[in-house]
Amino acid sequence: MDLRDRLVRVGGELVDSEGIGALSLREIARRAGVSHGAPRRYFPTHLELLSAVAREGFTELAARAEAALADGPGGPRARLSVLARIYLDFAVERRGRYELMFRHDILNSGYLGLRDTSLPLFHLLTDLVAQALPSHTPAPSPEVVAAALWANLHGIAELWNWGSLTLATGAADPGSFLEAALTAHLGPTPGGDA
Amino acid sequence: MDLRDRLVRVGGELVDSEGIGALSLREIARRAGVSHGAPRRYFPTHLELLSAVAREGFTELAARAEAALADGPGGPRARLSVLARIYLDFAVERRGRYELMFRHDILNSGYLGLRDTSLPLFHLLTDLVAQALPSHTPAPSPEVVAAALWANLHGIAELWNWGSLTLATGAADPGSFLEAALTAHLGPTPGGDA
DNA sequence: GCCCAGCCGTAGACACTGTCTACGGCCGAC
DNA sequence: GTCGGCCGTAGACAGTGTCTACGGCTGGGC
Known part of the structure; x- marks a missing residue:
């Protein structure tokens, strides 16, 4: 090898x-x-090696998302829930890797290459959001909602990994925050809770 | 000195x-x-010095929040908007400091002392959320909403500082994400947009 | 007034880091 | 068979955090 x-x-x-x-x-x-x-x-340089490690993380995260979204069709909202869960699980399971992937102070040199690897994931998110957005009200663009949702997911992932969410609320699982974020940014689930 | x-x-x-x-x-x-x-x-140890620097950041952030909330009474929702703006402005203006304050991999040793400095800020957020939460529906506890809102704010701050939000949406100011987060977690503003 | 103890900062050593450079060894082409 | 080029080695260098031995200064007891 x-x-x-x-x-x-x-x-x-x-x-x-x-x-x-x-x-x-x-x-x-x-x-x-x-x-x-x-x-x-x-x-x-050392940082370019770290960038390659981070990039490997992005490709694995994308692969996980693709695999999870492949088998079940489901509505866009359900698929978004799956995608968010995948994201959060990755951040928790592969904590060190996830931290590295978003340490922009380290990865600036290899950042261009990283962007190519992470952008498809964001596009996937944007597409799903565009399908899931309710058609009432002058909704903001899917990009904006997707970015807002991503920011929320990222914040949940970090605070959860630090234990801050458990400390502040006693929650034993980040799933409730995840669903709350989805509901907050996309509106209530049209088809009920499940 | x-x-x-x-x-x-x-x-x-x-x-x-x-x-x-x-x-x-x-x-x-x-x-x-x-x-x-x-x-x-x-x-x-080096890390204890860094913890002290981070702690100073928390006290200054708390001071900013207190000063901004002192003069105008305003409704709880307006005060939350001010608090969120203070938080975001701090993260953007004092970017390095903000990063340090949330680098838990560095600050674990001095974390107990840090928690004492950052908890009052979270309690302030929780109190305001408790006042601002609409009384309809079986709303989740203020702690949970406050934590969710905080996670969202933190995510916005980080993604904004990385330029990811600008890259993804072209936004020139994080304020729209901030207001979207408030609306998403607290419901639409009861008194209109201003 | 002197002397002594304790605090405070200095300075050097140590192991470790990332980067740079000179070197050798091996493998394939001619 | 010889030569060139790729690949990995090994040592040097400046920088880091930590540890330790040392000096100097100040304040209190006699």
């Missing part, structure tokens, strides 16, 4: 298990069994 | 102007005009 891919994979396992603080260049190189100078042949 | 206070102040100026990456222990010591070992007398 290519050393380049191996480095990204090792970095991914490392950030998934040990968190963002363990992602030093030399540690990745050690775990990949090469010297500390080897990664430089493929990633001119 | 106490060296302890000077270090916190210098660190605060540094994170406000240069961002979180510039906040090394030795750089703070240099700018304070002392040797790199001096801070250790007051902060056993």
Whole structure:
């Protein structure tokens, strides 16, 4: 296997298990069994390696979303609920990776490449929102609603991971916040609660 | 002036102007005009110094909120709008500081002290939400709505600072997202738009 | 007035980090 | 068979956070 891919994979396992603080260049190189100078042949800088690890996270998140949305047709609102759940589950399960994926202070250099990987996900969200939006009232554009919903999801994910939501409300599961966010931004579910 | 206070102040100026990456222990010591070992007398660890800088941020945010809410009485919904705006403005103006304040991977050691400083702000939010919540429907508890609103605000702040909201929607000001979040979580404004 | 103790900051060492550079070894092309 | 180029090694360098030994200054007890 290519050393380049191996480095990204090792970095991914490392950030998934040990968190963002363990992602030093030399540690990745050690775990990949090469010297500390080897990664430089493929990633001119430490941050570019981290960007590649983050990008891998985006592709996996997109794959999860695609897989979950593939089998059941369902209405757009139900699909949005699934998508939001996928997003939140990813953020909680792969906490370190999720943090890395949104650490823009780290990833600015590789940001252009990252954007290409994360934009399709946002477009998927926008499309679903456009289908799910009620047709009454002068609703704002789907992009705006999708962005607002995304901001809400991201905030829930971060606060949940910090324990702030549990601390403030005693909630044992972020699902209620998720559904509240969907209802808040899209209106009440047309077909009932389920 | 106490060296302890000077270090916190210098660190605060540094994170406000240069961002979180510039906040090394030795750089703070240099700018304070002392040797790199001096801070250790007051902060056993680099992270505890950073926690103190973050705490100063929370107290200033609380002071801003208090000042803004003091002069005008206004309805609870209007006061919530002011509070949300204060929060968002702080996050945008003091971007580095805001990032630091919510970098829980850094601040875990001083987290207990931080919680004491940030909890009153959340209680203020909860109180206002309790007053602003419409009395129809089996509304969820004010804590839950306040937490959901906070999560939304935080998400807006982060995505806005990253430029993601501008990129996705072309918006030139985060205010529309802010008002949308208020409406989404509290229901439409009873007294109109203003 | 002197002396001594304790606080405060200095300075150097240590392990670790990311980056840069000079080097060798191996493999394929000619 | 020889030569060139890719790949990884290894060491140097500046920077970091932490730890420790040291000096200097100040204030209190006699």
